[in-house]
Amino acid sequence: MESAADKANQPRRTSVWLEGKPAARGRKSERSDHPTGLDRDRIISVSVRLLDAEGPAKFSMRRLAAELGVTAMSLYWYVDTKDDLLELALDSVFMEIAVAEHEAHDTAGAHCDWRDDLRVLAGRYRALLVRHPWVSALVGKFLNIGPHSMEFSAAVLRVMRRTGLPAHGQAGALASVFQFVYGFGTIEGHFVQRCAEAGMTQDQYYRDAMGRMSEQREYRGRFEQTEEMMEARGGDTVEEMRERDFTFALELLIAGIEAMRARG
Numbered sequence: 001m002e003s004a005a006d007k008a009n010q011p012r013r014t015s016v017w018l019e020g021k022p023a024a025r026g027r028k029s030e031r032s033d034h035p036t037g038l039d040r041d042r043i044i045s046v047s048v049r050l051l052d053a054e055g056p057a058k059f060s061m062r063r064l065a066a067e068l069g070v071t072a073m074s075l076y077w078y079v080d081t082k083d084d085l086l087e088l089a090l091d092s093v094f095m096e097i098a099v100a101e102h103e104a105h106d107t108a109g110a111h112c113d114w115r116d117d118l119r120v121l122a123g124r125y126r127a128l129l130v131r132h133p134w135v136s137a138l139v140g141k142f143l144n145i146g147p148h149s150m151e152f153s154a155a156v157l158r159v160m161r162r163t164g165l166p167a168h169g170q171a172g173a174l175a176s177v178f179q180f181v182y183g184f185g186t187i188e189g190h191f192v193q194r195c196a197e198a199g200m201t202q203d204q205y206y207r208d209a210m211g212r213m214s215e216q217r218e219y220r221g222r223f224e225q226t227e228e229m230m231e232a233r234g235g236d237t238v239e240e241m242r243e244r245d246f247t248f249a250l251e252l253l254i255a256g257i258e259a260m261r262a263r264g
Contacts (some may be wrong), residue, residue, distance in 0.1 A: 015143040016084040017091075038070060040078045040088070047089040051134045056086065083142075090138045091146025096131070097124045099155040114162040115254055121156055122181045122250055129185030133193045136186040164261045173260070177253050184246055202238040 013019075046067055051059055061082055065072040079085045099121075129136055138144075156178065160170045195205040213219040235241035 013081075013083065015145055016079075016087045017143070017145050038068065038074070038078075043068065043075060043078055043085065044088050044092050047085055048093060048132070051089060052132055056134045056137060059086070061085075086138055087142045087146070090135060090142060090144065091148050093128060093132050093135060094146070094148035094152050096128055097121070097148075097152050099151045103155065112162070114159050117159045117162075118177065118254065119250065121152070121159065122177060125152070125178065125181050126185040126188070126246065129182065130189040130192055133186075133189035136182065136189065139182070163257050165257060166264065169260060173257050176256070177250070180249060180253060184249070188242060206238045 043064070047059070047064055050064060050067060054063075059082075061075050062072045064085075065075055068075075075085075079088070156174060157170075160174050163170070163173065165173055191205075192202065195202050198205055200208070230241075233241055233244055235244050
């Protein structure tokens, strides 16, 4: 039996990207008995689909194998651990932000305003978090240094350098924008997922929840205090209200960057 000391002396897992595993894509598939039609790209694609449908808590190699019609052990010909697979799946969805496509369009149109570029990247990151609610949890768990996520990070850094902020303030500005987007997108994604699980539209769920809470005496007074602010925000649907909030908050951060740049 492995002792606690033996476990402590084992090298800690860092990242699938730092251990040479992605480069060995064909290493295990070269075996003559590997399942026909199965490769790492297909495994990752189906993993993303399962994560979207069931979330990371229910994700398992056995569940994935059943979906692919293979044995669980056959998956280990392509990845060494479930964490390796989750990290590969996480990076794969960052491709949806399409950084290269946006920058190619930007260059072709000679459009180089950092504000617009920041809005595009922030909006696409938000959409990614909403489309794949499991991403927010894995971003905090793994180093997130795969090629697609690093491409996104590099694009964000390039935009931040063009803001005119002093170098010592760029990291803080980057954090203020993208930590906001991370939080906003995470909560939005969870809400969308909760509505889907309840079999209700976002508007139905919102009205039902607000109606139930307003019936409770301990909540009624608190909601009355916010009614004026909610009405002033505008928007006929939950999505419209949320879009107004996101846009205003992002513009507030952009204005903050401009103000700090002017201070030097």
